[in-house]
Amino acid sequence: MEREIVIHVEELTKQFGNFTAVDHISFDVVKGEVFGFLGANGAGKTTAMRMLCGLSRPTSGTGTVAGYDITRQYEAIKKNIGYMSQKFSLYEDLKVWENIRLYAGIYGMKDTEIARKTDELLERLNFARERNTMVKSLPLGWKQKLAFSVSIFHDPAIVFLDEPTGGVDPYTRRQFWEMIYEAADRGITVFVTTHYMDEAEYCDRVSIMVDGRIDALGTPRELKERFCARSMEEVFQGLARKASRAD
Amino acid sequence: MREFGAFVKKEFFHILRDKRTMLIVLVMPVVLIILFGFALSTEVRNVNIGILAPSPDPMVRQIADKLDASEYFTVTQWLNTPDDIHAAMKADEVQMVVAFGQNFSGGLLSPDGSQLQMVVDASDANMAQSYTSYASGIIAAYGSEMTAMGQDTGILSQVQFLYNPQMKSAYNFVPGIMGLIMMLICAMMTSISIVREKEMGTMEVLLVSPVRPIYIVVSKMVPYFVLSCINLATILLLSVFVLGVPVAGSLAALWLVSLIYIIANLSLGLLISTMAQQQVIALMFSGLLLMMPTMLLSGMVFPIESMPWPLRGISCILPARWYVAAVRKLMIQGLPMIYAWKEIVILASMAVVLIGTSLKKLNNRLE
Structure with missing residues (x-):
């Protein structure tokens, strides 16, 4: 069965003066997929992701995200995606429910719907008692779970996760990835960047950027076979060694 | 509009829940007025x-x-x-x-x-x-x-002190403190609060969301605008009832000039926030590049007339200079608003230029 394509990118390029941050990249991501977007620092991951999120306009190339053109319909794109970065993106001095209310409101959700889904979410996360807790007094792992739940609260087509597990212990990371799978099962496409190669193994497909280009793209198993490597770590090391750009 | 309201509410929460900042902001004007009024007086006494x-x-x-x-x-x-x-x-x-x-x-x-x-x-x-x-x-x-008494003494000199017959130094520093406090709250606090969101990473999330960037920054300005108005009222009440410095001119004119000055400073804060990535930098910007020159060169402490021309030149680009001059005219001298037209026009143009530049920079940054 052919699955619906939610991100489609062709020859996407971004230049800053003489510097080509993203160099003619092309790829597709299908609905419900967990797509790993890997690359060393400075390889162009962030720039590429900013273009997909409608924060930056491509120099050349085309692309659609959730069916909208990234060069023209970026306002529509913003309504249909979620975003979370490693900084957790919640307001520390707002209560748990206030954070949810604020972000849900931004995406135009109705008050009654927000109230219903907030109860549901807090119940599911076993957070009901923390409803009125200031986010700053939550443990790191909880903040992270909450931040992720908030980023998909409005049921976006795609959620972009920018190194979501930076600085978190392996156990919490594992739990976090369970949440990612749950979201993917609900049909939300997950576009995730990471520096942890064990996490790369969890992805359905992985792309590896080197010097602004995508040098490898496929399932973790395919990539390991193609590069005769035992782990994604080795695949990544082999590719990254060829990079000419320093950090 | 509903979302704008939610954002303004969130900004008020940020300020109200930060008790220390809140205290500083509300108490600072009182302390400054009391300090300058009773302790740091330049009056001659005994x-x-x-x-x-x-x-x-x-x-x-x-x-x-x-x-x-x-x-x-x-x-x-x-x-x-x-x-x-x-x-x-x-x-x-x-x-x-x-x-x-x-x-x-x-x-x-x-x-x-x-x-x-x-x-x-x-x-x-x-x-x-x-x-x-x-x-x-x-x-x-x-x-x-x-x-x-009919004795021709030959001592002829006659001095009359207009507007401030008792030579109270409060008449001089009240306009200065108004200029300083509103600059601190509007420019410094606004820039820091915007840059804080950049540092925390929440700004990124807001930019990826459908909310319009202009809503984000304008909602940041609203609480500081309100705080400035509260402070302005506090300062005026203290100066009239505690220091005995009357508002000699029209109160409405004074508020009008103050509102223009507040808006100019809010835009200045926004401008700083578009340039700084860290709160420390925003603090340095507003502390060194705004507060120092404002204190030294705006005429609140040292008379502008006696400065060498390069410093006089610098003082011309400080909104506080024109504000202090206008307040002196409207509040202390009690002149009708028409006499402060030059200051008002300059302040208003500064506000327009600052709003324009900062909004342009804000949009460029997003591109």
Whole structure:
């Protein structure tokens, strides 16, 4: 069965003066997929992701995200995606429910719907008692779970996760990835960047950027076979060694 | 619009839940007013002076009594020879000596007049200026009294202090403090609060969301706008009821100028926030590039007229300079608004330019 394509990118390029941050990249991501977007620092991951999120306009190339053109319909794109970065993106001095209310409101959700889904979410996360807790007094792992739940609260087509597990212990990371799978099962496409190669193994497909280009793209198993490597770590090391750009 | 309301509410939460900042913001104006009003006064009060009179005749005594009776001076020493002046000054017993010539009262009635000299410790030049002008004032007043009594004394100088007859320093610093506080709250706090969101990573999330960036920044400005208005009211109430500095002109005009000034500073804060990535940088920007020049060059402490031209030039680009000048005219001198048109036009143009530039920079950054 052919699955619906939610991100489609062709020859996407971004230049800053003489510097080509993203160099003619092309790829597709299908609905419900967990797509790993890997690359060393400075390889162009962030720039590429900013273009997909409608924060930056491509120099050349085309692309659609959730069916909208990234060069023209970026306002529509913003309504249909979620975003979370490693900084957790919640307001520390707002209560748990206030954070949810604020972000849900931004995406135009109705008050009654927000109230219903907030109860549901807090119940599911076993957070009901923390409803009125200031986010700053939550443990790191909880903040992270909450931040992720908030980023998909409005049921976006795609959620972009920018190194979501930076600085978190392996156990919490594992739990976090369970949440990612749950979201993917609900049909939300997950576009995730990471520096942890064990996490790369969890992805359905992985792309590896080197010097602004995508040098490898496929399932973790395919990539390991193609590069005769035992782990994604080795695949990544082999590719990254060829990079000419320093950090 | 509903979302804008939610954002404004969130900004108020940020401020209200940060008790320390809240306290500083609301208490700072009160502390500054009290400090400048009662402790850091540049007024002349109970300055010790000496009188050098080789022949202490009745008229010399009368003048000395007048000086002593004023709240400004206390006559602590009667000196006999000019050498005593230096001795008394060095011992820090007196700050000023009023020296009368030989046969002072006799000389007054003669066509040549008689001589009086003020020797003053000028290590603090500004205060020395004040001492001599206060003393001259008292002596002149004595002179006109004598004239009125039919004695032609030959002391002719007459001084009248307009708008601030009691020479209160509060009249000078109240406009300055208004300028400083509103700049601190609007420019500094706004820029820091926007940059904080960049640092925390929440700004990124907001930019990826459908909310319009202009909503984000305008909602940041609203609470600081409200706080500035509260502070302005506090300062005015304190200055009228505690310091006894009246609002001589139209209160409405004063508020109008203040609102323009507040808007200019809010946009300045936004401009700083588009340039700084970290709160420390925003603080440095507003502290060093705004606060220092505002305190030193806006005319709130030192008179602009006596600055060399490069500094006068710099003072022209400070919104506070024009604001302080306008407040002096509207509040202290009680002039109608038309007399402050130049300041108002300059402030308004500054506000327009600042809003334009900062919004343009904000949009560029997003591109």
